[in-house]
Amino acid sequence: MLNPINHDAFTLFNRGELIPYEYSGYKNEVLASKSTAWLGTILNNSPIYDVKGPDSKDFLTSICVNNFTKMKVGSIRHAVLCNEKGLILTDGVVMMIDDQHFRTYWLSPVIDYYVTTSNLNIEGNSMSGKEFFFQIAGPKSLEILEECTKSNLKDIQFAKHRKSTINGHDVRILRLGMAGTLGYEIHGDMDSCYEVYEKIWAVTQDKGGRKLGQVAYTMNHTEAGFPNINMHYPLPWYETPGISEYLSTRPMEGFFNLNRVLIGSVGSDLESRFVTPYDLGWEYL
Template identity: 45%
Template sequence: MKNPAMRHSPAIPFDPKVNLYSGFGGNMKPYEFTGWRDETMSWKTTAYLAANLNPQPTFMLQGPEALKFLSDHCVNNFEWFPVGTCKHAVMCREDGIIMIHGALIRTGDDEYYSYALAPYIDYLLAKGGYDAVGENISGKVFLFQVAGPRSLEILEEASGDNLHDIKFARHRMSRIAGKDVRILRIGMAGTLAYEVHGVIDDALEVYSAIYEAGQAYGIRRLGQLSYSLFNHTEAGFPQGFIHFPYPWHEDEGFVEYLKETGQTTRLTFNLRGSSGQDITARYRNPVELGWGGMIKFNHEFVGREALEKEVANPRRKMVTLVWNKEDIIDVYASQFEPGEPYANMDRPSEKDYLPSIVTYYADKVLKDGREVGISSGRIFSCYYREMISLCSIDVEFSELGTEVIVLWGEEGTRQKGIRAVVSRFPYLNENRNTDVDVSTIPVVSKT
């Protein structure tokens, strides 16, 4: 029976079988449904349904100069951005450090929706200077993710609609459970993936319809533990608040805006790992994250001068590190030996889901005793049976097969150098969403 005092997510149907919850995001979400091992296998073998991003920071932008506003503040090229398409938008400050990134879709001639760009996009627009208006509609809408090799079949079963025409980074309207929804072919799983958007009042019915339609295809629901870090690290999608921090607290105007609008929660952070307490060492620019290809210098934008230099002469590159199994076992074994043990690896991923503070985990990466990179987003991949992380590493050490050391444990504690090998990025490189030929998938729809 649901506890009436529980602030349960309005986007996820209550399940009496779930007995552990996370308060991350302002409401209670199931921590696990069928166990993290089973859930994290889903986007490689069947498919998952995830509502964990709700309430998703969503901002609607309209007006004759809406596109100019976006062009002035994003590194992206907007010369080609027709209605019905999506972009991964990145906003930087003058020195090229990322201030925020997220998804951006165009729904009309002068209408755009952004996801995860708020509250920074709100702040920039509030400064004025553009013939455009915006509205933060977070909490008024829902966003579901359906990802994995059976995701298209599941959504066609749920909608009764032939969705094969939706190409990668495209979207269009459809209906599920008699409700209007927008279906997008994007996602963070790396494999074939879609998103379903709609108004929050329809969320529970749409969620239930998708889950019911997915039963014949082995669908899994993602709990909070399985969400965010596993797919982002495996699939090679570095993420703010997880793999790296945003320097929001250094922008005085933005801090004041957050205080005025009651959005200061994410200004409170905790730094963990051997990288230490200098948060600036954890900042990232889009080039070192592997996003250099989306930076276009055919327009003026904030951070252009710094990024021109970075693109011309990159200092670091994003790679995956595969950690040495013997060294990992040694970390576990230290708990059964006398004396101080190494920092534990009890959790399958290095991510906290606390409602009031953001914890960043990052470790120094060494070569011959010299610091050459920073590792973050450690996970145990059940699919690959490997401990892996993402690493921003000096270009000269980025070749596949290079052996490095991840310094495990914080300064002042017992530390261990864990051997690791520079590996492919993204690590999950088969059946990528960009490459899947959906014509090979049977049409399930009834229309």
């Protein structure tokens, strides 16, 4: 039996697990972010990694192009990691949960390599597979989440987060989006994934929203000008000394950038496909 997330998907693909490729068609799904809202789960099994310890801010600042020393609890920040050539190794989101506790998304396995080679007073732990990760975007997204949580969420400013509850389960609501419209993320314990999802989807469906598949997810990223690692550009993991050796004993962690097949007009020159923050308009970081 399909889980409730994959229910109604007319195309699925295997990425170690079944991922919804399309539900009602990419056009309907994309347009939902303009008129009502879409509910997406493409990032539900994201690489999640915690950094804890008194030197956490200094550590993050030392490995990222941006500064974390003034970051405050309850905030979210974009993080970009580069190698010695200035090529992007990965980018993602850092959430500050407590004074010495940060949760990162899509920075692993690169961040784990740096943790294992750091002399700072920190510790790192993988949270992948332990936390669900939903996205909702569109003009009705706030209305939907307020009905789901039975609370006022208007105090959550952009790039901020706080706790709430949905269907009797603790969740964390983040105001962050990639569709160019009002958007939020809902995070929580993986054990409550389906029960929280079914509640959000019931309300979203009642408001005329759509489920979002992989095709429309990528299109939304492109349309809104948010380049996506592994989709819009590859990462030089196996071309970067230290990280290459680290991944040699962890092939499953590096599979996105292992055995690449180069197609398209760019040709067979892999180096020309790697990018810097300046190439993506992120020089302000």
